[in-house]
Amino acid sequence: DDRLDKIEHCDSFLHLHLGINGTDLPSTPTPQFPAQWASLQNWTLGVDAPRNLVLCSMSTLLDPGLAPDGCHTVHAYVPATEPYAPWEGMDRSSKEYRDAKDKASEVLWQAIEKQIPDVRNRTLVS
Numbered sequence: 001d002d003r004l005d006k007i008e009h010c011d012s013f014l015h016l017h018l019g020i021n022g023t024d025l026p027s028t029p030t031p032q033f034p035a036q037w038a039s040l041q042n043w044t045l046g047v048d049a050p051r052n053l054v055l056c057s058m059s060t061l062l063d064p065g066l067a068p069d070g071c072h073t074v075h076a077y078v079p080a081t082e083p084y085a086p087w088e089g090m091d092r093s094s095k096e097y098r099d100a101k102d103k104a105s106e107v108l109w110q111a112i113e114k115q116i117p118d119v120r121n122r123t124l125v126s
Contacts, residue, residue, distance in 0.1 A: 009084070010080045011050070011080050011082050012080065012082045012083070012087070013077055013078060013079065014051070014077060014082050014104050014107075015076070015077045015108075016074075016075070016076045016105050016109065016126070017073070017074075017075050018073065018074040018075075018123050018125065018126050019067060019071055019072075019073055019074075019123070019125035019126075020071060020072050020073075020074055020116070020122040020123050021071060021122040021124060022060070022067075022070050022071050022072040022122075023070065023122075026061065027064060028061055029061045029062065033061075033115065034061075035057065035059065035062050036056065036057045036058075037115055038053060038054070038055050038056070039053070039054045039056065039111035040052060040054075041053075041054075047081075048081055049081065050078070050082055050083055051078055051082065051104070052081065053078065053079060053081065054076055054077070054108055054110075055076070055077055056075070056076045056111055056115065057074070057075045057076075058072055058073065058074050059073050060072040060073050071124065074112055076111050077108070078107070078108070082104070
């Protein structure tokens with residue numbers, strides 16, 4: 001269908017979903033520990049620069065039933081600012097792809113660490 005050729009594609013997303021140990025973390029949102037937060041690396045680059053803005057959510061602060069007792073869920077993502085070209089044609093089962101994902105996810109981990117500094121040690125599922 002040639003209508004598809006006329007659609008302008010947006011950039012892609014990077015996502016990180018975690019299940020973490022919630023020991024000593026709040027069980028409800030507070031001004032100091034909100035259920036959602038944003039992390040902007042560099043104001044001068046703008047919110048649409050690749051890997052510059054990360055949005056984070058800890059949905060279990062709003063609905064504790066989304067995780068087992070004593071645990072939280074965390075979701076971090078870049079909002080349609082990840083260029084797809086470097087990923088296009090990459091073999092999803094290759095070491096190159098795995099390494100690229102690990103490198104790309106670093107900005108997501110860093111955004112979560114601004115709120116939960118020891119999140120990597122708390123991670124039970126990723």
